[in-house]
Amino acid sequence: MIKSLKASGNKLAMIKNQLKVLAGEPFQTELPTFVEKLKPLGQFPLKPNKLEIFQINLGYMCNQVCKHCHVDAGPDRNEIMTKQHLERCIEILRVNKIPTVDLTGGAPEMNPLFRWFVEELTKIGVEEIIVRSNLTIIRANKKYYDLPEFFKKHNVHVVSSLPYYQAGKTDAQRGDGVFAKSIKALQELNAVGYGIEGSNLKLDLVYNPNGAYLPSDQAELEAEFKKNLKKDFDIYFHNLFAITNIPISRFLDYLVASDNYEEYMEKLVMAFNPAAVEGVMCKNTISVDWDGYMYDCDFNQMLDMKVADKSTQHIDDFDLEKLEVRTISINQHCYGCTAGAGSSCQGTVA
Amino acid sequence: MEKSYYNPKDLKKFGDIAEFEPKLAEKFFDYYGEVFKEGALTAREKSLIALAVAHTEQCPYCIDAYTEDALTRGVSEAQMMEAVHVGAAIKSGATLVHGVQMMNKVKKQSM
């Protein structure tokens, strides 16, 4: 099994080295920085709208080691959110009535407090609970076999990655055997009612390109996925979110190692779509790391770019008013959110 | 002058052909854009036709552009290669069917 950048001692495991790459060519001479691109649009400094999504990273531990993972997650990562922080999150959600909670990781289900936490979220009446499930976790160990029933009981919205509707590309990106296990997990989710037309048990899939290229039309990809998954495996799902790979962490390592970095950045810049800026995730999201620190988005979390207002960087100092007027921290990786039809955790935005 | 006939960077300069003759270039690019829009054929089907023709024309720029286009559309490797085979079959078929012309002439002029 491949290791995380951190466990393998890769120099990009050090965040400052990732930032160095993003600050270097082609942005020294040929291409405009993201700040330079936003200025003429009157979008700099980038400001958020109302906070609607509280995204909580329950830990970097994962049963998979996907090649493109922007979290650098894996079985060798042991950063995990404690009960104290989870309780604080519940308090924040209860008081501030933020409608959506988005649970992510690693594999969020691997946090031993995962089920307890979802139950508590249900009790305080959070409108929508999203779980970013990698699917294979449902088949990884007996103790997870009943997850589909658990999700159903709490009406959890399941969002799962499936980079392709065939084994080859999926396994190349996510590891040998991942496709077969993912198919089994999807069938089990379907069996309890997830993803079926008209069902309010929502099951959405996330597609991301299997290399140094951008995704094209989301609706066209969704139609292909639906047709093929139904034909080959009798699988159903609701929406497909086509997301762009963001040039950080393991995907950045891949780009640099395969000599695709400069060309990929050029593609992102060329595909810059001003209309996508209004829909970027950081406009309505706060991302919380396992240690309780807050970021404009999951990607900034991985680059250790905490929210700019120092007086409200940790959940213990959560201040909604201040967060809603903060300045969003940006860098060249942000081009990944504004290319083409845009890209967010909910797929395209423009 | 370049040291080789083809430079990958030239693909991005395709639009520059307007520099020497803007009116015809504009008509061409309008037409090109219109052709590839979703119509009776899907944009995906058109992209695969373009990939096959790019190979029969052996145009490195078009192969580059339409391989990337197929990748972004989630076209599988097998589908891409089948499209190339369709192009190759038509190319070789077109060559071979002219063999009949050769045979006709041979037969007419032989005792």
Ligand code: SF4
């Ligand atoms: S399943 Fe998700 S979190 Fe886990 S390694 Fe893959 S991309 Fe990363």
Ligand code: SF4
């Ligand atoms: S990477 Fe984060 S901060 Fe940058 S545009 Fe995307 S969501 Fe916003």
